Amino acid sequence: MRAHLVVLASIGVATTLGACGSSAPPPPPPKPIAAPSQAPPMPGAPTPGAPAAAAEAVPPDPSAAVPKYQSGGRRDPFETLEVREGSGGLTVAATRLTGIIRSNRSALALVEAPDGIGYILKPGDTLGDGRLLEIGSDSVVFAVAAKAGAPSNRVVLKLATN
Helix, strand or coil: CCCCEEEEEEEEEEEEECCCCCCCCCCCCCCCCCCHHCCCCCCCCCCCCCHHHHHHCCCCCCHCCCCCCCCCCCCCCCCCCCCCCCCCCHHHHHCCCEEEECCCCCEEEEEECCCCCCCEECCCEECCCCCEECCCEEEEEEEECCCCCCCEEEEEEEEECC
């Protein structure tokens, strides 16, 4: 019997089929590899024979890419907020405990300042002139520095019962 070979070409790939007990088809011919001199130049790459100074790009102005904050009458959150002593800053004694949230692993205290702003604190966080030491079942304990050089005082805020 005669061996019949059919070659099908599809999208640059050759497939060889054999029939009637023919031997294995020969491997497909290797694809030609473009020489480096035939490859198109990369964008921004210096061309051969061109001076090196022409290939260097001018870096963009860094201040042009920085967005500007539009305050719209609000305080800029990117500026440092300074609270000076004696300027009526936030004190622990002026706040009130409004809630305590407990989970299996931790507890959080909900504290409200006189201006109505609420804070969510965990032990170790600072608020105004104090640092939260512990959260109890219905109270929190802050360590407040009385004056420079004096030992800290303990301030306890109790949960308001309404």
